[in-house]
Amino acid sequence: MIHFAWPWALLLLPLPYLVRCLAPPALAAEEAALWVPRLSRFDVARHQQSRRARSRVAMLLAILCWLxxxxxxxxxxWLGAPLELPVSGRDLLLAVDISGSMQTEDFELHGQQVDRLTALKQIADPFIARRSGDRIGLILFGDQAYVQTPLTFDRTMVTQLLDEAAIGLAGKQTAIGDAIGLALKRTAEGEAHKRVLILLTDGANTAGQLAPLKAAELAAQQGLKIYTIGIGADEMQVRSFFFSQTVNPSADLDEKTLRSIAEQTGGRYFRAHDSAELEQIYQLLDQLEPAVRARELYRPVTDLFVWPLGLALAGAVILLLRDALAALRRRA
Known part of the structure; x- marks a missing residue:
């Protein structure tokens, strides 16, 4: 649709008419009638009529230029179609453990036994897709932590890079404290009440330079809320050549530390023994940290004033050329 940014300028339209009405009249000599004593001189009258016709055309052109x-x-x-812009929601970071223990196959998906990281990916993808309005980031950690995806509104890219994560890329051990410290650096410029870290691990802190509880203390001071999720089954059947035995694959999970990290920062600790529980945790996180639903619309604006301005200038040039040619004819 067409929109006028300065519609009050249209009040200038009657200005030439007001000037004509208020300005003093022209000299009588300039409006004197032409007396023709003989009919044979009507060629002069015809010339005057042609001159008046050209004058009327020039007047119409001048009026058009003014308009x-x-x-x-x-x-x-020209206002284009409304476009939806990403809104400023939360800075939500996912810190995912890819240490060697994540290859333990104690989760089940679609009737098949899968390792913990595979189950985490399958269940986390829909969660990421639902976070419209949030900036999502991804941190992977093992012996050390690194940023796989910086904070971004591109949820598709975050999902893709999470799916490409592989066990052992960052080493076989677990640096929980370093992962929290890296999250603090990446969210340092965000608003305190909008920064959230979801940390998923199946073990205890066995590597890194920063202790998890010290990292949690720093996170609490800077307003970073941390939700911790401990994953792994409590029982698992391990088969050998002659018999099978029941073992606890989550014996190394440090629930006490994870719970303390969450409590210090205002978050919560969750325990996921299987895929169903992990999915329920993600749904609960959607309720605890709901995505921003308000939309912000933007309409692209294209200025059109250059077209009438260009036509007005072209008309003014035509009038100037006409006057110049008339002056040359009179001199000739």
Missing amino acids: LLVLACARPQ
Whole structure:
């Protein structure tokens, strides 16, 4: 649709008429009638009629130029279709453990036994897709932590890079404290009440330079809320050549530390023994940290004033050339 940025400029349209009405009249000599004593001189009258016709055309052209000039002053604009912009929601970081223990196959998906990281990916993908309005980031950690995806509104890219994560890329051990410290660096410029870290691990802190509880203390001071998720089954059947035995594959999970990290930062600790529980945790996180639903719309604006302005200038040039040619004819 067409919109005028300065519609008040249209009030200038009657200005030439007001000037004509208020200005003093022209000299009588300039409006004197032409007396023709003989009929044989009607060729002069015809010349005068042609001159008056050209004068009327020039007047109409001048009026048109004025209309176009005022129209350009009103700044006509074309408003495009509304576009939805990403809104400023939370800075939500996922810190995912890819240490060697994540290859333990104690989770089940679609009737098949899978390792913990595979189950985590399958269940985390829909969660990421639902976080419309949030900036999502991804941290992977093993012996050390590194940023796989910086904070971004591109949820598709975060999902893709999470799916490409492989066990052992960052080493076989677990640096929980370093993962929290890296999250603090990546969210340092965000608003305190909008920064959230979801940390998923199946073990205890066995590597890194920063202790998990010290990292949690720093996170609490800087307003980073941490939700911790401990994953892994409590029982698992291990088969040997002659018999099978029941073992606890989550014996190394440090639930006490994970719970303390969450409590210090205002978050919560969750325990996921299987895929169903992990999915329920993600749904609960959607309720605890709901995505921003308000939309922000933007309409692209294209200025159109150059067209009437260009036509007005072209008309003015035509009038100037006409007057110049008339002056040359009179001199000739």
